[in-house]
């Protein structure tokens with residue numbers, strides 16, 4: 001699971017910095033919120049989770065790790081896609097995706113935190 005998370009994080013890094021480069025070149029900062037969250041919740045957070053699992057392999061074997069993996073990797077793209085579409089004027093309906101994706105992602109992160117706090121010392 002560590003390798004998979006690190007590979008996924010690299011895609012978020014590529015997408016995040018490419019969006020930042022576009023924003024800089026176009027002088028269009030509307031998508032700053034998407035850029036910041038793709039970089040921090042996608043690249044930074046998932047890379048750190050992946051490195052944790054490489055450092056402490058027993059943490060990757062738990063049910064909590066699997067639940068976090070799926071909630072984070074489903075919630076974040078739903079949240080980011082919804083935010084990008086809502087900001088781009090596709091309609092306030094997409095704010096619902098931001099809310100649902102955000103809650104799913106946060107629940108996943110709570111479970112990640114539970115896994116680390118409960119199992120790190122074992």
Ligand code: HEM
Nearest residue numbers: 016017018019020021023024029032035036039040043044
């Ligand atoms: C070379 C790659 C990057 C480029 C070209 C870039 C570009 C930008 C631009 C143009 C903005 C908008 C600035 C503004 O609204 O005044 C921005 C904001 C931001 N970026 Fe990046 N960025 C890059 C990488 C990253 C990375 C790696 C992270 C985090 C790990 C990051 C996190 C943020 C955050 C948090 C903001 C919001 C700052 C604020 O609104 O105060 N960026 N970036």
